[in-house]
Amino acid sequence: MSRLTVRKTYKLFIGGAFPRSESGRSYPVTSPKGDFLANASRASRKDARDAVSAARKAFPGWSGATAYNRGQILYRIAEMLEGRRAQFADELGGARKPALETVDAAVDRLVWYAGWSDKISSVHGTANPVAGPYFNLSSPEPTGVVAVVAPADPLLGLVSVVAPVIVTGNTCVVVASEPAPLPAITLAEVLATSDLPGGVVNILTGHQAELAPWLAAHMDVNGLDLTGVADPALALRCEEEAAANLKRVQRPVTADWRADPGLRRMTRFLETKTVWHPLGV
């Protein structure tokens, strides 16, 4: 007799815990061929608000951690992901070899960003030679809570938008790929076992059009990454909503996730603080 597999219940990831949607809703997720894979949670706007609260609560601790510590934790995420290489390749589906290459690229991307934690200030900060007897230094600081609408690419795309946001000290609420949300929730299991403090990354699954405008309008969200929004009307609405508290907005882009990412995804959600002090004896 063949053994019946024990399936996983795919839930949300909020504040380091895995709750179901408070709405009690789910939606079926299928493979590209149309086979049923799972019922994913369909997050509500209340879930989105809870996720923002969790991200806000986590911000002082995460932004206040040393850059070295944040780098270590991102590297730890890479380690944990590497350890689940086969599982993610299974979940991505399709041909085995490209699936494994995608997981490898996601691991490598995390390692790349991990190293930036204690270097971005040196590259993006400046010592300013002002015309007077003053010490004057500009350094980057995280923007705060960033809402991220993740691209369709369910693992490499997701990692490529989340890592640059958190490595600098931001916390985030992520809306996972709507058609392929399962790797995001499995990634949450990786995050939950990587010493990443709860609330630094919160992951919602569900309908992008239902969640993104609420996050765009939320007054305690400081940044908005619309990379994964394919519908121009939805992107426009979100950017308009974001103006209410002048969120920093990354407009939708079609990205090649295998290309060198550059610094832009980090600098988009960085503020510059300039400190002056007189010289004297």
Add this chain to the structure above:
Amino acid sequence: MATPKQTVPERPVFDYAPAPESRDIVDLKSSYGLFIDGEFVDGSGPSFKTVNPATEEKLAEVATASADDVDRAVRAARKAFDGWSALPGSERAKYLFRIARIIQERARELAVLESLDNGKPIRESRDVDLPLVAAHFFYYAGWADKLGHAGFGADPRPLGVAGQVIPWNFPLLMLAWKIAPALACGNTVVLKPAETTPLTALLFAEICRQAELPPGVVNIVTGAGETGSAVVSHPDVAKVAFTGSTEVGRIIARSVAGTGKKLTLELGGKAANIVFEDAALDQAVEGVVNGIFFNQGHVCCAGSRLLVQESIQDELLTALKRRLGTLRLGDPLDKNTDIGAINSAEQLAKIRRLSDLGESEGAERWSPACELPAKGYWFPPTLFTGVAQSHRIAREEIFGPVLSVLTFRTPAEAVEKANNTPYGLSAGIWTEKGSRILWMADRLRAGVVWANTFNRFDPASPFGGYKESGYGREGGLLGLEAYLDV
């Protein structure tokens, strides 16, 4: 340090003889047109008058640029863009150096005109605004041929036509902050000065002609909000830069949504100036005065909330009131004047309304004995004590010479109160303890932190806000980013 007396003298100890700067150096025309494609042209909209806020006398009639005029200006800028952006950076640099030099040569004329049109003391326009304006052009001139070394790639490209809308508080300085980096990076510009302070921008247009800047590289369109809106919404504008109120900033952010235009905003503030009990008191008093009474408090980064440690509240307030009693309010062109005129009747009404609200909400109002001139727009230096965080004078930007005093006991409470605002432009810290300065600076959510100083500006130093004070930086290497396609 002398023990502070508990009484406040009613009048300054010394009387000063009048020392007016001559206004003869300024050759005012009776009317001004727009500056488009290197020429002064008439505007199609109705002309408006710009007045001297210290006397309410009309200085000149100024043209309103209609949407069609703005379109002509943008087309001129677009046409000029190909040539300007293709120039070697070293050539663009030389134009900017020329402009910097002409500004220095004509500095007194510009300073007098600025004080006439804006109402700010000549001491400030002459010693702060104009030197910074020239320095800003000089600084960005030097970047024009070094952009490949700025960390934005080997050959970062300009964006195209920059549409720039600036406020009335530092008319020429804000023009410099906008135009110098835009041109250095290879963009061309259409700039709209504020409705109440257009004159120095129009004199700057003349300077562009003296510098033989190619036509269309700089275009100046005057008018009110509608003209600004036409600049911002023009489809051929690739970059929008705005300095002004958070309210208008929001409208602009909404209007550029979905367009692909790059946007930088430098908006309002409600900065905390935090004085600890171990601060050098006399220096702190000077810093607090400079923080809120510089430029009549028409400063987005003004230290409009004084957070004083409870243990020194009485001592500090006594010293502060004594110092306010020595401030000289009056003729902006008098070289002894500390506090000039409020820029407009509208702004004066706003300052009065919010100050009256401060009283009706229960804060205690104080001003030194201070005679206001009969004509013009004037408001005495004012401070409010007994202010709660919920009071509107502690939350809203007044943009006038009005200081709200709050207290705190611990550094953590100071941080909490300082950050308890949707704004995040600047903050001040006064303490003799170095580690506390850095601890505080780390936690204040503001783009500029002045420790044991306040309201310092320099072209090499990035300026700009967190949160609802806007985004993007002006000044320094980071100020290039706003004008490059990166």
